[in-house]
Each structure stands twice: as structure tokens, then as C-alpha cells.
Amino acid sequence: MVLDQKKEKKVGLFICSCYDNITDKIDFDEIIKFAEALPGVEVVKKHDSLCSVSGQKFLSEECEKENFDAVVVAACTPKIYESTIGGGVVEGGLNKYQYEQANIREQCAWIHEDKNEATQKAKRIIAGSVARANTLEALEDTKVDIIPSTLVIGGGVAGMQAALDIANAGYQVYLVEKTEKLGGRAYELSMTFPTHNCGICCIQSCKSCVLTPKIEDVNQHDKIEVLLSSEVTEITGGLGNRHVKIKTPDGEKEIDVGTIIIATGSQIFDPSKLKEYSYDHKNVISTIELERMIMAQRDKGGKLHRPSDGKIPKTVNFIQCVGSRDANKGNPHCSLVCCTYAIGQAMEIKKRYPGTEVYIHYMDLRGPYRGFEEFYEEAKAAGVNFVRGRVGEIFEKEGKVILRCEDVDAGTPLEIESDLVVLSVGQEARDATTKLAETLHLPLDIDGFIKYMNPMLTPEERRGIFIAGCAQGPKGIRYSIEDARLSASNAIKLLQKGSTYIGGGVAVVDEEMCVGCGKCAENCEFNAAVIVVKDGRKVSHVDPILCQGDGKCSAGCCNKAISIRHFKREQILPMIKAILEYKMEVEG
């Protein structure tokens, strides 16, 4: 291993006072004296604000004048201003990988009270960064072309909206749907919040609503190829160029796409998992079943018959949070839509049969949507009874369904006889989404939904993959569509650029050292490192487009044959050495 550089490098060091934020705690005169003696350092200069326009101009002029091999900036954290300050260096003619930022603000000046201590530590940090800068090499980012087409997985409201937006922008879209029709869960709903009427998704008998025309738009769009009863079986390749195999009723189809939108949605919690709710009883049904009953009766006078004997129910009880907010037997998360739809269904029953008693048993009512409060007040005025308290048990006694529950507000335990019980089941992560996430190396959250990379800034690109709708967590229809439109517009931006760059900090194989053991391939979850046969011997090969630069491969390589550019052994060890050796000099 080469620890000492053969060729002397020319390093420029610039320290930023951050308008006294740093100089309050760190003695710059001492730093400058110290830094001038460091190996390779030829220029040491200070500035008040290197992130400002004048600071960047100063940096680029210095770089142009001095023709440095590498530049170290001792300032704030590289997490915030690496690209801004580094931009000035790049402007001055350096490669962006020949730039190193020493964090003497967040991790030094702002931590240590004692000025001497902070100054000593700043010296160590700078010594380390300069040692590293002496080893840095210029790297090229890889240009990747984006194939101008998109695969949308899932033909629900989110998938359809994303497909339409992208197709309208002029790009070819393949829309893959597992079932035999488009529309997803929205297609199964009789009416939706907030209009509680022929809203955006009521389709069965209302020709004027929105979803039916939307399905038609998708079907008739010449840029959308709809593949029904189809499933994605394999996805290979990386950003901008993914090869997809789809199982269709007409055999296997293979396509190449530039971007992928995952809109696989959620699945409904299975209430038979909760034995105490006696879901196997005929008159205990889930909300989705109630929707189907309402839909089936739409053209036949709208009668609501209970399943056991066809009678009109005189008492209906809705049980909220079935499988939601229940870490023991169900899912710990809130499903977000159940309070709203239960109130809607309760009102519908009350509207048809004013004499029927309707109860909603709830823990809290959660409806953080515009119009929800009015909706709730309307239901109360219509005579829907809201009972706070969890239902302990549902059982049959002498042919009748009995609810054992509690009215928390009144402080009394209750036993209510009920003609019909409706379980408000929640949304949970779909098993197929989990499988897809594994194929595409997308991390899952603890609730099984695809994880937000940043919970505040969504949706974001993940190497050409975007998530829309409930695949990323429970959402209402409106929010799924908003999500889809954002994802689609981000995908369009990428498609319009036509190409993008992947950072140069990827794995690199020393083929002479490599024995082809396959440890790197084992450690790499992105399939970037694979073993190939070259000149008759097995060696590792890295695809720079698939490589994410994390370096699991490198740390696990027993022969030190694979390394990560920009984080090579030769670039890290001198840094460790310089930091530790500085202290020794002081101790004498």
C-alpha cells in the first residue's frame, strides 16, 4: 500500500471565519501558522464567507491563479455547503473530487467552549483533511441516457393519473395492472368524501362522474399501452435503462423503460385475524362488503338487506380501527381514511332508513381533511350515534349478534344487540409491493410500506423510480392523485433531460489482486458487483450505473482488490494518521 505520496501535490487551504461564528472559538492566526507547515500546502488564506457569491468568486480566482492539485476549505459542515463552496472550486478549474471540506464549525467551534481546545481540534481536523487532499484524484461522473418511456405499475387512481400525465407530456407509458380492469379500489366504492355523492369515483351507475371518463382516457390514449391481468416478473438494469419482463395473458412481454412509477396501492386488513370480532358470522361484515352491497342494490331501489335473512337491519354498529392502531394483533399505524368512510356509510344508511339506529364505536375521530368537521356535524345532525370506546367482543347469543363495549364518556359498560355489524378495516402494506421493493432495492419502513427517503420532501427520485399513492402509506383518493401528479411531473423532468449523471465515487476493481471469490457480489445488494470470467480467470466486475458507492464490497474484500473511488484505503489511512499524529507532537 502506498501511504506516502510519491509526487508532491499542491494544496490550497482556505479557512472561513463565517463572520466570527468560527473565529469566536478558533484562533485563526495559530491555524494559519500551523497549516502553512503541513505537507503540500502552498497557500493558506482566510475569508469571511466562502459560501457567498464573493466567497465563491474569491475561490475560483485563487484556483485559476494558483493551479492547485486539490483544495481544502475549513468551514462549516460539508452536508450543507459542499456543493456551493465546491462550486467555486470547480469554477476555478478543479475537478469536484479534488475538493475536501474540513468541518470546523458544527463539529468543532460550536461544540467546544474552550478556545485553546477548539483551536487544537481544528488543527487536527485540518491536518487530516490536508492529508486526504494530498491523495485525492480527479474522477469523471458517468453520463447515463434516459430511455424516453415509463413503466407504471398499478392501474388504480394513482397509477392512471401518473400514466395520463406522462403520456400527455408525450412519452410512451406502459401501464401494468394485475386485475382485469382499471380503477383499483376506488372502483369498488359507492360514494366518496367529501361530496358523499356521485364524486370522483362513483362509477357504477353515474355516467357523469370522473373515474369512468378517466378510465376511458387511459384506454384510448395512443401513448399508453394498458396491460391488464399482467404482472411484472423481473426488472434488471439501472437508472435510465431498465429492462422489464411482464407476464401477460398473451405470453411474456419485454420492454425497456427510462423511469418507473410504483403505484401498487395498499391492501385491506383481513378482519378474520381478530377472533374476538367474529368475522365468520354472516351479519358481521367489513366496510368493503357493505360498499359492494350498496353498489349491488343501486339500480334495484337501493334496499339494504342483511346477509343472514335479507331483513332490513334496525340497528347497525360500525367498529372503527379494525386492524389499525393495534400493535399487538393488527398494524400499529392509523389507516387515515376509515373514520371518514364510516361516517359516510353511516349517513347513507340513515338517509335510506331514518328509523334504523346507527352507532359508530371509535377511539378518536381522525379526519385531517378540509370539510371533515362539517361532514361529522352533518352525521350527528342526521342522528348517527358516536360512542367513544373500543369494542371488546362480538358474539352470538340466541341467534342475535351482541356487542360488548364501553361508553368511555358515560363511563358505562354496554351490551348492544345489533342486526348488522360493520368492521371498519384499515389499509396495510401490500405483499406484492414488498416483493417489488426487494427487486428494486427500495427500503421498507417498519409498517411495511415503502420508506420515505425524506419524510418532508416527497416525492423524490430514487434512481429513476418514483412512488405514487398508497404504496408509500395509507392515503385518501385525493392525496393519492396529488402524489401521482407530483411523481409524474418529476419523472417527466427526468425524461425531458434525456440524460443524467451518476457520481464518480463508485467501486473499482484491481483485477490483478482479485481472485474472484465473490464476496463483493455477496455483500452488494444492488447487483452492481458480479463475477465475470476475463482472460480465463474469474474476476469481479462493477457496473458504475448500479453501484451506489456505499462500499460494503470494499470493506468485505479479503484481498483488498475492490475499493471505492474517493474513499480508497490510500485516501483514508493518511487522514487517520495525520489526525492522531498531530496529538503526539503536542505531547512531545
Add this chain to the structure above:
Amino acid sequence: MILMLLRRLGGGRLTEFEPKIIAFSCNWCSYTSADLAGINRYKYPSCVNIIRFMCSGRIEPEFIMKAFEYGADGVMVTGCKLDDCHYISGNLRAKERIETTQQILDMLGLGSGRLRGEWLSASEAEKFAQTMNEFVEQIKALGPNPLGSSK
């Protein structure tokens, strides 16, 4: 009191000992929590020196061993929360490697207590500072690295 006496006598390593700590931190969570500790002005000793990596999965046992060879008294590896790695499982690999390296340290007589792995989210600035304070205390109790002091 005893410390003061020792200091006056000028003998004993206890008074002289200021440990040298290297912290290898991953870019995504733990380095950010260190930054946040700075923003919130949470204090920890200045003997802690942080080196940034993209992922804790990049940290080789060799880096840890070299740090001890170069005179570090303690090495801390920090990564994302264990089920929350930016690169899916880098921190799990790091954890395995730390455990193996700890065994080697025990065999060498340096002691596994000089190496520690900690898994932090980007928001856990207070925990970062607290962990560093604890670790420095732990290293002070262990005394200087026998390899380092011979140099």
C-alpha cells in the same frame, strides 16, 4: 482528592491522560446527528475526531486496527439506525465487522471496550453527544492504548 495528589506529585498516568478518539461516521444519519449536536451546542470532549464515510458498511476492520496502531485510544463507529440504513444493510455489515474486530482486540490484549458501534438517527444529536461523553469516560477508565503510548 487522590487525583489532585497524583497531579501534584507529577506521577501516575491518570492525571496526564487525555485520550485520542477517532469516530467513523456515516454520511446520512450519524454525521448529520453530529452536525446537529453542533447546531444545538451539545458539548462533548474535543478529543473526539470525526471522519466521514458514505456508509458505515465501508469501514474496514483495517481502518480500526490502523487507528489503534497510529495511537488512538478508542474508536467509535456510528451508523444509521439498524433497520434504517441508507444503503439497506451497510450498518448490519458494519455491526458484524465491529463484533469480529472486538474479538481480535480482546485477543491482542487491547480490550474490546476500546471499540464501540452506535446506531443513531439524524435527529439524535443529544444522544450523539451523550454517547461521545460516555465513550470518552470509558476510554479514560481503560487508560491509554498500550501500542500508542510506546510510540
